[in-house]
Amino acid sequence: MTSIQEHHREVTAAGSSIAAFSRDLYARGWMPGTSGNLSVRLPADDGYAAVITASGMDKGSLTADDMVAVHATTGEVLTPGRLKASAETSIHTAVYGATDARAVIHVHAPYATVMACRIGERDGTVTLPLERFELLKGLGLDDPARTELPVFRNWPDVRMIADEVADHLAARGDAPPALLIDHHGITTWGKDLAQARNRLECLEAICQLLTLGARDHRTDTKET
Numbered sequence: 001m002t003s004i005q006e007h008h009r010e011v012t013a014a015g016s017s018i019a020a021f022s023r024d025l026y027a028r029g030w031m032p033g034t035s036g037n038l039s040v041r042l043p044a045d046d047g048y049a050a051v052i053t054a055s056g057m058d059k060g061s062l063t064a065d066d067m068v069a070v071h072a073t074t075g076e077v078l079t080p081g082r083l084k085a086s087a088e089t090s091i092h093t094a095v096y097g098a099t100d101a102r103a104v105i106h107v108h109a110p111y112a113t114v115m116a117c118r119i120g121e122r123d124g125t126v127t128l129p130l131e132r133f134e135l136l137k138g139l140g141l142d143d144p145a146r147t148e149l150p151v152f153r154n155w156p157d158v159r160m161i162a163d164e165v166a167d168h169l170a171a172r173g174d175a176p177p178a179l180l181i182d183h184h185g186i187t188t189w190g191k192d193l194a195q196a197r198n199r200l201e202c203l204e205a206i207c208q209l210l211t212l213g214a215r216d217h218r219t220d221t222k223e224t
């Protein structure tokens, strides 16, 4: 078990790292307003803690002081204080509860959000199929040729989104390390913030290509 001082150092280091990644993602226009949230899971001997961005902050000017320590799988606040943990903490904890992720990033990146809009959908599971893009290799999938990104409903009660995410990840051992939320944004995860950010970059780039009209010309040829 780490000492209180060591735990405090871990939390501060994680907070500094989160703040730096957040400023970068904000500068790309992926966290407009106060949108988006990031977290890092500390080693288990740190009491199953995760450090997450505080709710409602300007994500372009965060510092290590703008973080809240929570239990990585229950979301219970470990350091009660003036700041509130992200309103979307339960989605992060659903990912930590079901995967070996050590970092989670949620942003409102424009192209991913366009692709997340479930226009015309009524019931059932919605997925965004992705095939053939070389950038899929950046996701670390068993089969990098194709995957399906789940698109979750944007329930007003975030807990309901988190429950659906937890169910999906429990049922799909081969699920990609990413998800979309309808008319809302994208969440990715990985072994650290850099890997989660790289996966996010790959998916935002693929969504941009799709939005710009990328299509399979061989399929087009066969059909005409």
Ligand SMILES: CSCCC(=O)C(=O)COP(=O)(O)O
Pocket: 033, 034, 035, 036, 037, 053, 054, 055, 056, 057, 085, 086, 087, 088, 106
């Ligand atoms: C204006 S953003 C609305 C909430 C949201 O979607 C988001 O990503 C930020 O929520 P947080 O509580 O983490 O600031």
Ligand SMILES: [Zn+2]
Pocket: 035, 036, 088, 106, 107, 108, 184, 185
């Ligand atoms: Zn959001």
